[in-house]
Amino acid sequence: MSKNKKAETAGLHWWVVSLSEDVSADKPLGVICDGRDYVLFRDAGGAVRALLDQCAHRRAPLSLGRITAQGWIECPYHGWRYSGESGSCVNIPNLSAEEKVPGYGVDAFAVEERDGFIQLGTEGLHSDRTQLADFSLAQKSAQWHASHLIAYPHDALVDLLLDAPGAVLQIPGATILNNHRYGEPIVSPTTIEVTHAVAWTPRGKMPKQAQADFPLALRLMVEKAGHSARVELSDDTGAVLIAVAIGLSPVKRNLTAALWRATGEPYRERILELGVRAHLDALEIKHAYVYPSLLRRDSAAEQLIAIA
Amino acid sequence: MNTVVAETVAAEKAATAEDTLASKWRPGEFALRDAWFPVAQAPTLHKRPLLRMVHSQPFYIWRDGDRIRATDYHPIAPRRTDGSEFVSASGDYPLIERFGYLWVWYGNPANADPERMPDIPFLPQHRAQPKYAWGVNFFHCTYELVLENILDLTHIDFVHGSFSGSADSEEDSIRFESTSETVTMIRTVKNRPLSTYQREVLGASQTHHDIDAFTHIFIRSGVCFLHSHSSILPGIPLMQSNTPESSTLTRANYVFGVQQTQDKAYARNWPRTAPDIAAQDESVLNPQNPRYLRQPPRRDNSTRFDAAGLHYRKRHIALIERQQNGDFDYLPDIAEGSDLADILKVKRMS
Ligand code: FES
Numbered sequence: 001m002s003k004n005k006k007a008e009t010a011g012l013h014w015w016v017v018s019l020s021e022d023v024s025a026d027k028p029l030g031v032i033c034d035g036r037d038y039v040l041f042r043d044a045g046g047a048v049r050a051l052l053d054q055c056a057h058r059r060a061p062l063s064l065g066r067i068t069a070q071g072w073i074e075c076p077y078h079g080w081r082y083s084g085e086s087g088s089c090v091n092i093p094n095l096s097a098e099e100k101v102p103g104y105g106v107d108a109f110a111v112e113e114r115d116g117f118i119q120l121g122t123e124g125l126h127s128d129r130t131q132l133a134d135f136s137l138a139q140k141s142a143q144w145h146a147s148h149l150i151a152y153p154h155d156a157l158v159d160l161l162l163d164a165p166g167a168v169l170q171i172p173g174a175t176i177l178n179n180h181r182y183g184e185p186i187v188s189p190t191t192i193e194v195t196h197a198v199a200w201t202p203r204g205k206m207p208k209q210a211q212a213d214f215p216l217a218l219r220l221m222v223e224k225a226g227h228s229a230r231v232e233l234s235d236d237t238g239a240v241l242i243a244v245a246i247g248l249s250p251v252k253r254n255l256t257a258a259l260w261r262a263t264g265e266p267y268r269e270r271i272l273e274l275g276v277r278a279h280l281d282a283l284e285i286k287h288a289y290v291y292p293s294l295l296r297r298d299s300a301a302e303q304l305i306a307i308a
Numbered sequence: 309m310n311t312v313v314a315e316t317v318a319a320e321k322a323a324t325a326e327d328t329l330a331s332k333w334r335p336g337e338f339a340l341r342d343a344w345f346p347v348a349q350a351p352t353l354h355k356r357p358l359l360r361m362v363h364s365q366p367f368y369i370w371r372d373g374d375r376i377r378a379t380d381y382h383p384i385a386p387r388r389t390d391g392s393e394f395v396s397a398s399g400d401y402p403l404i405e406r407f408g409y410l411w412v413w414y415g416n417p418a419n420a421d422p423e424r425m426p427d428i429p430f431l432p433q434h435r436a437q438p439k440y441a442w443g444v445n446f447f448h449c450t451y452e453l454v455l456e457n458i459l460d461l462t463h464i465d466f467v468h469g470s471f472s473g474s475a476d477s478e479e480d481s482i483r484f485e486s487t488s489e490t491v492t493m494i495r496t497v498k499n500r501p502l503s504t505y506q507r508e509v510l511g512a513s514q515t516h517h518d519i520d521a522f523t524h525i526f527i528r529s530g531v532c533f534l535h536s537h538s539s540i541l542p543g544i545p546l547m548q549s550n551t552p553e554s555s556t557l558t559r560a561n562y563v564f565g566v567q568q569t570q571d572k573a574y575a576r577n578w579p580r581t582a583p584d585i586a587a588q589d590e591s592v593l594n595p596q597n598p599r600y601l602r603q604p605p606r607r608d609n610s611t612r613f614d615a616a617g618l619h620y621r622k623r624h625i626a627l628i629e630r631q632q633n634g635d636f637d638y639l640p641d642i643a644e645g646s647d648l649a650d651i652l653k654v655k656r657m658s
């Protein structure tokens with residue numbers, strides 16, 4: 001009954017909007033987060049800055065402009081320049097040297113660059129930093145990363161990840177068994193953890209006979225609000241082969257951004273390239289049962305506790 | 309061009325005073341009516357009817373024997389409606405062929421007075437310009453933003469720097485005049501560096517020049533004239549239609565008054581820049597549109613350089629208010645004071 005209720009996200013104002021390597025001091029980057037346009041760029045000191053992507057003058061997108069030698073962002077339409085730190089307009093080209101730049105500006109937002117992820121505080125410069133998500137990974141011998149725009153609503157994507165991780169994630173050569181979980185989901189006030197069996201994908205058809213034991217296990221830890229998730233792929237001894245940190249954020253309409261970084265060790269001489277799919281698997285969505293996702297909603301979690 | 313209401317802008321004062329009013333500006337939300345729109349170049353009309361729109365109203369333009377008609381239905385399709393208040397009982401809109409264009413009247417047909425058509429001294433009245441002198445561009449935005457862009461000087465250095473040269477001039481002054489229907493802006497620039505385009509493609513050997521640039525817009529129809537006199541380069545005036553097809557599409561039919569220069573090569577080369585210059589404007593106008601269209605009121609910040617644009621917003625708001633109250637008349641302040649050919653400094657062709 002509470003399954004259509006949006007999970008509680010109040011109080012969380014940080015979203016992953018980019019990976020570190022996508023923000024440069026050469027070219028501004030326009031991103032959309034939760035329906036709002038932002039421009040990201042690096043200033044002269046290399047710090048990532050985020051401003052509302054709308055010039056204070058005639059609303060042109062600053063992301064179509066350029067970054068000046070001083071590390072300011074310059075609007076493409078008439079060249080007004082803004083400091084990334086404060087959002088203040090610092091230069092208007094046609095004004096004479098004696099003329100003072102009026103106190104104009106655009107909204108500036110807090111940015112945190114950590115572990116290769118860029119998180120943006122949508123509450124402005126004073127967004128509460130205690131709410132930053134942790135994306136740190138103990139680095140293994142190989143690293144890979146990607147970001148995808150997925151045509152599926154953010155909140156529903158978080159549910160889907162919990163209910164049918166194989167619809168959202170992929171491991172070439174192996175199959176995540178959406179319907180084969182180890183134990184009940186573990187629910188904390190802010191996260192849900194669930195572990196699924198992973199089988200080698202057979203070359204021919206899947207065998208009819210059930211396998212008793214599986215070579216691999218996929219452990220998912222999803223933040224209830226859906227800003228971040230972690231995935232670990234382990235072998236049957238429990239050794240972690242691959243770890244993935246995923247940032248998820250609503251873009252606009254039904255689009256969701258998935259930005260992730262993975263690190264892993266070779267297993268039987270090869271790397272299992274676990275990652276987020278660029279395109280969701282429709283059949284897996286069709287066959288997904290709604291279960292662990294129910295526990296994102298407080299009332300469902302309370303019921304579970306009551307039953308227990 | 310007439311000086312019944314003439315204003316010279318001194319400083320930021322004007323910009324800020326008009327700012328407050330201009331923040332009420334709602335582009336793309338009101339269809340100003342009772343004006344002539346040059347929707348098609350006359351030579352583009354062949355056997356097939358042309359479809360043009362003015363404020364989403366369809367205009368089928370076609371030949372009926374010797375006559376050119378503009379109707380609200382396609383001649384081979386049965387007329388499905390009784391027509392709108394913009395057409396006569398036969399479904400015809402008023403139409404006039406002049407200056408090489410087919411002009412249609414959007415508004416009450418009873419008010420379609422040929423006197424309301426602009427005087428375009430640099431175009432022959434009864435003859436179309438040669439093919440190389442005209443064309444069309446589209447701006448995917450509402451036409452008010454295009455008009456504001458046309459009255460906007462400082463974007464030229466940024467958006468069109470490759471054609472116009474950089475902003476490092478000695479003197480740069482702006483003067484504008486307006487009436488209830490028009491806004492005119494004159495910019496005087498001394499010692500402006502020439503662009504690579506001007507030097508290499510147009511063959512100017514000097515490095516700097518002085519310019520008097522003239523911009524004139526008609527608020528209702530969007531028609532504008534642009535002309536600039538350089539101390540070195542020949543000048544070719546431009547008429548651009550900026551027809552509001554809808555709040556997301558402006559059709560800019562353009563034609564150059566190529567007879568104004570003796571330099572035949574320049575007369576052929578300069579019109580070729582039109583699509584590139586338009587693409588530069590489109591790159592900012594298109595993203596601007598959703599940021600204005602049906603958005604909650606938000607004050608734009610301005611400097612003294614925006615005075616003409618802000619003034620246009622004010623005049624536009626005033627015209628809308630009058631039309632909302634059922635007043636579609638042209639006020640006496642638009643009576644021509646002096647000859648437009650003199651103001652533009654062009655040789656009269658008609
Ligand atoms: S719109 Fe940005 S400087 Fe004018």
Ligand SMILES: [Fe+2]
Nearest residue numbers: 457467468589
């Ligand atoms: Fe322009």
